[in-house]
Amino acid sequence: MRTVYVNGEYLPETEARVSIFDRGFLMADGVYEVVCVLGGKLVDFEGHMVRLDRSLSELDMTRPSARDDLLEIHRELVTRNTLDQGLIYLQVTRGNPGDRDFNFPPKETEPTVVLFTQDMPSLMDNPKAKRGARVISVPDLRWGRRDIKTVQLLYPSMAKTMAQAAGVDDAWMVEDGHVTEGTSNNAYIIKNGRIITRALSNDILHGITRAAVLRFAREAQMEVEERSFTIEEAKDADEAFVTSASAFVTPVVELDGAAIGTGMPGPIAARLREIYIDESLKVAV
Ligand code: PMP
Numbered sequence: 626m627r628t629v630y631v632n633g634e635y636l637p638e639t640e641a642r643v644s645i646f647d648r649g650f651l652m653a654d655g656v657y658e659v660v661c662v663l664g665g666k667l668v669d670f671e672g673h674m675v676r677l678d679r680s681l682s683e684l685d686m687t688r689p690s691a692r693d694d695l696l697e698i699h700r701e702l703v704t705r706n707t708l709d710q711g712l713i714y715l716q717v718t719r720g721n722p723g724d725r726d727f728n729f730p731p732k733e734t735e736p737t738v739v740l741f742t743q744d745m746p747s748l749m750d751n752p753k754a755k756r757g758a759r760v761i762s763v764p765d766l767r768w769g770r771r772d773i774k775t776v777q778l779l780y781p782s783m784a785k786t787m788a789q790a791a792g793v794d795d796a797w798m799v800e801d802g803h804v805t806e807g808t809s810n811n812a813y814i815i816k817n818g819r820i821i822t823r824a825l826s827n828d829i830l831h832g833i834t835r836a837a838v839l840r841f842a843r844e845a846q847m848e849v850e851e852r853s854f855t856i857e858e859a860k861d862a863d864e865a866f867v868t869s870a871s872a873f874v875t876p877v878v879e880l881d882g883a884a885i886g887t888g889m890p891g892p893i894a895a896r897l898r899e900i901y902i903d904e905s906l907k908v909a910v
């Protein structure tokens with residue numbers, strides 16, 4: 626059985642409790658982070674904590690613990706759960722002010738903090754990295770502050786389920802004729818050696834993996850173009866891929882039934898995956 630963390634305590638998962646009045650439960654009033662664990666070490670912990678602070682401050686929420694304490698909790702969960710490959714999920718909500726009320730509760734309301742591990746032994750040897758993912762496009766019907774990593778994941782969850790019903794792996798969301806991102810990842814195409822991905826704005830989550838991969842790509846003298854692209858452009862691309870903390874760089878080989886490039890994972894995505902994993906392992910804490 627897993628050991629999880631709830632509001633200062635390490636508990637067996639069956640004993641962890643959060644109030645039914647918690648605003649995370651009633652109003653999706655909470656933010657989260659997912660840190661990848663490789664070889665028992667945390668990948669880009671600092672980047673995820675910087676984004677957590679930003680999500681909290683955009684919603685006028687208080688940070689529950691100092692960054693060093695959060696690092697300690699992450700490490701303790703890795704140890705207690707003997708986690709080698711997987712992830713650590715962290716959620717902070719605006720807590721339980723008592724009655725249900727649309728207004729934000731008083732500042733002194735204690736936030737709820739929950740962390741747990743998920744064991745994923747085949748993260749590095751994910752078969753999807755070799756065969757490539759197939760995706761469909763769906764309209765992006767999410768709210769307008771997708772840069773804040775909130776727990777309002779109903780639409781991405783619906784989109785992923787639509788993808789599953791269509792017999793594919795994932796969905797790319799489209800707004801005003803352009804791809805925003807995947808249900809839980811950032812989306813990229815490659816054309817004539819150039820890596821093209823949507824620029825940062827409130828329209829997409831500012832992926833921590835995105836930042837690292839674009840940095841590594843530029844360091845390797847690859848050309849990066851941060852701009853929106855259409856579904857037609859994506860179908861006509863040489864390669865495509867997605868990035869996220871747990872998928873790293875995963876090639877995309879089919880979009881709405883059309884093969885991308887050769888229909889097989891391409892060399893640039895494979896190279897970026899390799900660089901990302903190698904470099905991340907070097908600096909994992
Ligand atoms: N976009 C969305 C909508 C996501 O949910 C995620 C993963 N949480 C990402 C992008 C990728 O972000 P990261 O690289 O920080 O995992």
